[in-house]
Amino acid sequence: MSKTVPVLIASIVGCIMIVANFSPFLLPARQIAEDWFTIVATIAMMLGGANLCVHHLKNISDREAGWGFSAVTLISFFITIAVGLLKIGVVPESEQQVKFAWSGPFQQEGSGFWWIYQYLFSPIVSTMFALLAFYVASAAFRAFRAKNLEAILLLITALIVLVGQTRDREITSLFLPPPAEGMPQHVPIADLTEFIRKTFVTAGQRAIMIGIALGVVATSLRILLGLDRSYLGGDE
Amino acid sequence: MTSPLLNKLNALDRRWIFLAMALAVLSPILLQIGSDETPSPPTIKLFDEIERLPEGSRILMAMDFDPTSAAELYPMALSFTRHCCLRHHKLYFVTIWPTGKPMIESTIKAVIGADFGSGDRAYQYGVDYVNLGYLAGDAVAISQISSDIRKARPQDARGTSLDELPMMSGVISVKEMDLIVNASAGFPGGKEWVQYAATPKKIPIAVGCTGVQSTQLFPYYPDQLLGLVTGIRGAIEYETMLAAKYPDPYANRSKRPAFLRGGAQRWAHRLMIGLIVLGNGIHLANRYRRTPHP
Numbered sequence: 001m002s003k004t005v006p007v008l009i010a011s012i013v014g015c016i017m018i019v020a021n022f023s024p025f026l027l028p029a030r031q032i033a034e035d036w037f038t039i040v041a042t043i044a045m046m047l048g049g050a051n052l053c054v055h056h057l058k059n060i061s062d063r064e065a066g067w068g069f070s071a072v073t074l075i076s077f078f079i080t081i082a083v084g085l086l087k088i089g090v091v092p093e094s095e096q097q098v099k100f101a102w103s104g105p106f107q108q109e110g111s112g113f114w115w116i117y118q119y120l121f122s123p124i125v126s127t128m129f130a131l132l133a134f135y136v137a138s139a140a141f142r143a144f145r146a147k148n149l150e151a152i153l154l155l156i157t158a159l160i161v162l163v164g165q166t167r168d169r170e171i172t173s174l175f176l177p178p179p180a181e182g183m184p185q186h187v188p189i190a191d192l193t194e195f196i197r198k199t200f201v202t203a204g205q206r207a208i209m210i211g212i213a214l215g216v217v218a219t220s221l222r223i224l225l226g227l228d229r230s231y232l233g234g235d236e
Numbered sequence: 237m238t239s240p241l242l243n244k245l246n247a248l249d250r251r252w253i254f255l256a257m258a259l260a261v262l263s264p265i266l267l268q269i270g271s272d273e274t275p276s277p278p279t280i281k282l283f284d285e286i287e288r289l290p291e292g293s294r295i296l297m298a299m300d301f302d303p304t305s306a307a308e309l310y311p312m313a314l315s316f317t318r319h320c321c322l323r324h325h326k327l328y329f330v331t332i333w334p335t336g337k338p339m340i341e342s343t344i345k346a347v348i349g350a351d352f353g354s355g356d357r358a359y360q361y362g363v364d365y366v367n368l369g370y371l372a373g374d375a376v377a378i379s380q381i382s383s384d385i386r387k388a389r390p391q392d393a394r395g396t397s398l399d400e401l402p403m404m405s406g407v408i409s410v411k412e413m414d415l416i417v418n419a420s421a422g423f424p425g426g427k428e429w430v431q432y433a434a435t436p437k438k439i440p441i442a443v444g445c446t447g448v449q450s451t452q453l454f455p456y457y458p459d460q461l462l463g464l465v466t467g468i469r470g471a472i473e474y475e476t477m478l479a480a481k482y483p484d485p486y487a488n489r490s491k492r493p494a495f496l497r498g499g500a501q502r503w504a505h506r507l508m509i510g511l512i513v514l515g516n517g518i519h520l521a522n523r524y525r526r527t528p529h530p
Contacts, residue, residue, distance in 0.1 A: 030383070034379060037373060166469075166506070167272070205451055
């Protein structure tokens with residue numbers, strides 16, 4: 001019984017969403033389902049926050065390796081929440097709004113939350129992403145080597161695409177005769193890059209996408225029919 | 237057979253590679269060495285569509301990115317917005333990324349605030365552009381605004397009721413848009429806008445995405461996607477077209493952040509190619525050294 005009700009809810013809502021896609025009469029029911037999705041997702045996010053706290057508090061309590069990072073995570077988490085919820089540094093934006101800080105948006109320019117975003121979050125995530133360039137360069141030098149046929153094929157393709165992505169590709173047209181008047185210069189490596197993208201990459205991606213779509217359809221049907229209950233947790 | 241040079245290269249500390257990459261990226265930025273690009277058909281198609289649309293057309297600007305991918309997508313967002321403002325289209329900014337709202341605000345400040353906020357045809361909030369802010373719910377949020385914007389978002393990002401904004405009059409859902417322009421950094425993004433808004437509601441859509449995401453979106457081009465602007469190269473292409481069509485003041489380097497970033501990317505690519513060739517040269521030399529020679 002504890003699992004029958006959630007399975008019924010999932011099946012009914014799923015069926016409504018499918019039928020509403022074809023029938024405008026069920027649009028209001030679909031909109032209600034979408035509103036409920038947003039509410040449930042918000043609750044799930046709060047549960048996620050609680051889970052994060054429990055996990056890191058346990059790390060700190062057990063003095064596990066790297067427990068200091070858990071402490072930093074928790075402190076940052078609570079400071080960000082407090083600054084956002086209390087709207088620290090927020091001022092009323094217009095005369096229409098009542099004259100106290102709560103009326104302004106929490107991400108208002110100059111507010112505490114804005115400051116955290118601009119001067120902590122933004123530089124940290126940008127730095128993390130920028131570090132990739134250094135590690136990719138190191139990996140390209142140490143690991144990207146022609147050790148067997150597959151590696152050679154990958155290497156040649158990568159070099160073609162890499163050169164084809166920059167203006168240096170135009171070097172490959174230096175030895176070609178000049179184009180007819182009004183016609184663009186033929187760039188062999190650019191054409192080769194396009195051929196790789198249009199033929200191999202797009203075909204591979206389409207195959208993956210179609211495969212995923214078929215998998216989603218099969219899994220969705222199993223959930224709607226109540227055959228797959230793994231999303232409820234437990235052994236089933 | 238031994239070679240001191242080969243031994244040195246085999247034992248090369250990776251910090252030298254890090255230093256080389258730092259120099260390859262920093263030098264063009266500090267010396268303001270940019271890189272131009274020849275526009276490619278997927279970029280040209282978006283540019284032509286914005287040019288073709290009559291003045292005052294409604295364009296939904298979905299800014300689904302955060303500072304992580306801002307290096308590639310922010311210059312694109314600036315160019316798309318600037319182009320739409322030059323054509324005097326009505327802009328509806330929205331994001332389905334919780335960290336995307338400051339990106340919208342920054343784009344509005346850098347383009348509308350700096351270049352189109354004054355003069356005879358100044359852009360006015362609520363009349364020519366609106367910031368709908370963040371929509372929670374990922375793909376479901378797209379589905380919601382596809383059927384009813386007010387159900388998903390009754391107020392704009394400033395807390396003003398949508399019914400009080402003149403440009404929202406007659407706008408019920410995404411269906412009323414003439415074009416969707418999406419700057420997408422991943423999930424949810426371009427793919428979801430295609431699947432839940434553009435294709436079911438038959439609205440033209442163009443996406444500007446990061447370089448790594450382009451392979452996932454190219455299968456949708458040219459049928460579901462009208463145009464596709466990929467990575468910093470795509471951003472440079474768009475800027476090049478904008479500078480050619482509207483030379484003053486958009487040919488100015490300060491208005492072309494992608495052009496300046498292109499120089500750093502070009503030199504980083506050159507270094508990568510050099511490192512791959514050098515690494516394989518060392519590999520072949522090592523194999524030759526290990527092979528017994530008569």
